[in-house]
Amino acid sequence: MKTAVVICPGRGTYNATELGYLSRHFPDAALLSRFDATRQVIGQEQLSVLDSAARFTMSTHARGDNAAGLIYAATYGDYLSIDGEKVRVVAVTGNSMGWYSALACGGAVTPENGFRIANTMGTLMQEAMIGGQIIYPWLGEEWRPDFARKTELLGIVAAINARADHILALSIDLGGMLVLAGNEAGLKAFEASVSPLQGRFPMRLGGHAAFHTALQEPVAEKGRAALGQDLFGQPQVPLIDGRGAIWWPGATDPAALRAYTLGHQVVEPYDFTRALAVAAREFAPDLFIITGPGTTLGGAVAQSLILNDWRGMADKASFQALQGERGLLVSMGMAEQRVAVSK
Structure with missing residues (x-):
């Protein structure tokens, strides 16, 4: 067994x-x-x-x-x-x-x-x-750990969250993906701050609220x-x-x-x-x-x-x-x- x-x-x-x-x-x-x-x-x-x-x-x-x-x-x-x-x-x-x-x-x-x-x-x-979620990978397609990239992305999240009327935070640490959550201003700012990847990221998660945040x-x-x-x-x-x-x-x-x-x-x-x-x-x-x-x-x-x-x-x-x-x-x-x- x-x-x-x-x-x-x-x-x-x-x-x-x-x-x-x-x-x-x-x-x-x-x-x-x-x-x-x-x-x-x-x-x-x-x-x-x-x-x-x-x-x-x-x-x-x-x-x-x-x-x-x-x-x-x-x-x-x-x-x-x-x-x-x-x-x-x-x-x-x-x-x-x-x-x-x-x-x-x-x-x-x-x-x-x-x-x-x-x-x-x-x-x-x-x-x-309340709010929404977005998902973005920090591992490459071969899944080799790149912790510096993760730190860089979380730094972008923190900088956006510090802006007036912007809310953005880590929602789920999901293996090689970051699931982020926040208000519309925060989500849009992140989308504008990162490069598109694999033809689908950053990806909004339809029907999802800002789970796992103070919102x-x-x-x-x-x-x-x-x-x-x-x-x-x-x-x-x-x-x-x-x-x-x-x-x-x-x-x-x-x-x-x-x-x-x-x-x-x-x-x-x-x-x-x-x-x-x-x-x-x-x-x-x-x-x-x-x-x-x-x-x-x-x-x-x-x-x-x-x-x-x-x-x-x-x-x-x-x-x-x-x-x-x-x-x-x-x-x-x-x-x-x-x-x-x-x-």
Whole structure:
């Protein structure tokens, strides 16, 4: 049996190719019905209806109040689908909104309460829609570490943020990518300050607010008012948060876990790169399993391992060699990889 760290994806991972993901993969019809009932009570469209739509539309499926529930359900369904006779999960982490999914996968909240947390926070962010996000790479296409370039870009961000009426900050440290967040003036200033790369960067993330910055404090405050302490308990599997801190089974203060989830996690930068470093070094798993939906997080996971010199990986070529030899990374959003870990 192989050991694995499970990684839960965040916003932007349920797209046109993921339409129908729940109908194809979700293993517990009764649980999905309970998720649907939760949304129906508050006047939201059921996940099963959204997932079975004739076509994907950004205006419907990418909205925070819909996307958060779809992504959470797809993630949790994949976690349930992992074959415990093939894989022993030793820790769970996530990217951004994926932290809410990780809470449920790791047993710190029930599946229903995890859904309530994710759906509530997605809805609150959609209603407020404060600021936006942009993504820009600091690694080259060969993924060789260039920390001087990262420092240079963060210097540009700090200079823009110091201007009157401009807000710009690091939102997510995502492997070889910087996810930045701010107001319109700050985002436009960054776009004007850097060179276009690969025909698509700097890239605005449609439908995304200024996650993981102080701009989200009104959302965090409403989240704390809506989501009580009774939702949170002890994890059953170690959880690695967006600071790289580990929440251990039997040694977690549920009040502190709630305070982090509805406080720091919302308004401070999310260090996914650090979370992966801790996952690798503290748990030394045989596999890193990325649940669905989507397949876009694999590059950031690989880059994070390279940046931390995991098993001697120095660039994309050395990662690909190790991946070909050992199958280090398994993306459940890819049918050919899913079979290696699913029931």
